[in-house]
Amino acid sequence: MQPRAEMYSPMHPHAFRVLEIAEEIPGCMTLRVEPDGDGSGAAFAPGQFFMIYVFGHGEVPISVSGDPAKSGELTFTVMAVGSVTKALCAVxxxxxxxxxxxxGSAWPVGDIKGRDVIVMAGGLGLAPLRPSIYRMLYDRGDYGDVALLYGGRQPQSIVFPQELADWREEALIDVDVTVDTAGREWPGKVGVVTELLKGRNIDPARTSALICGPEIMMRFSAYALLDLGVAAENIHVSMERNMKCAVRMCGRCQYGPFFICADGPVFSFDRVERLFKIREV
Known part of the structure; x- marks a missing residue:
């Protein structure tokens, strides 16, 4: 039997068995997994990530994309872009x-209760935001107006389309979707995600924002919200860097004075705004 300290070491991977794997869009898979009988749990806070080890290939950091209320299982949405993620998508x-x-840190879904919330997602950035949306839907009466503004490159790149349609139909949150380019058959909006802010009745004093997507998208989204009067400390972004150890040891994910794996990935914008202005940080 393993010593207790080793079993609960952050460097010790636990075995999880894949229950289901489904394609979201070409090259992007969603995996649902559960502990494989080693006694480890599956609890997490929205916005946190796991280091996923694929035997014979290596590790990769992936944020949880599933429902935090579903105890006993975890869901990850993965784009096959490197050797490890390609191997993971083939399991x-x-x-x-x-x-x-x-x-890592989490989306402040508890701290922003009683406020209006704008969730801005770009591309696969919707996946790390999804658990926070689930949480707000469960506790819908604890929040003011909640809007999801989602942008994709093209209609075929939109992830979780059925869920977006369900959320829109349920009308518990306002769902607005746009794409950068589309053919004539696309019935929705065309343009960058920041254009979805135009014409909205936003009370900046009571608004918080959660943003995840490509870094350039997060930068323009954050500045658009600042221009509307939303305070930087009420804007939250999820940063992505090449993480290897996840315990602030290797330094691979250093971002200015921060380590994304431990200080992030979720930051309030006032903490990282100056770093957004520095190229190649």
Whole structure:
């Protein structure tokens, strides 16, 4: 039997078995996994990530994209862009992967109760925001107006389209979607995601924002909200860097004075605004 200290070491991966794997868009898969009988749990806070180990290939950091209320299982949405993520997307149901975590800071869904919330997502950035949306839907009466503003490159790149349609139909939150380019058959909006802010009745004093997507999208979204009067400390972004250890040891994810794996990935914009202005940080 393993020593207790080793079993709960943040460097010790636990075995998880793949329950289901489904394609979201070409090259992007959603995996649902559960602990493989080693006693480890699956609890996490919205916005946190796990280090996922694929046997024979290596580790990769992936934020949880599933419902935090579903205890006993975890969901990850992965784009196959490198050797590890390609191997992860090729795992079949019943296969075993290793997980370390959860790591990092979370979306402040508890701290922003009583406020209006604008969720801005770009591309696959909707995946790390999804758990926070679930949480706000469960506690819908604890929040003011909630809007999801989502931008994709093209209609075919939109992830979770059925869920977006369901949320829009339920009308518990305002869902607005745009794409950069589209053919004539696209019935929706065309343009960058910041254009979805235009014409909205926003009370900056009572508004908080959660933003995730490509860094350039987050920068323009944050500045657009600042221009509307939303305070920088009420704007939250999720940063992405090349993380290896996840415990502030290797320094691979250093971002100015911060380590994304431990101080982030979620930051209030007032903490990182000056770093957004520095190229290649």
């Amino acid at each position: 079949k149901p019943g296969g075993v992967i290793g997980l370390r975590g959860p790591f």
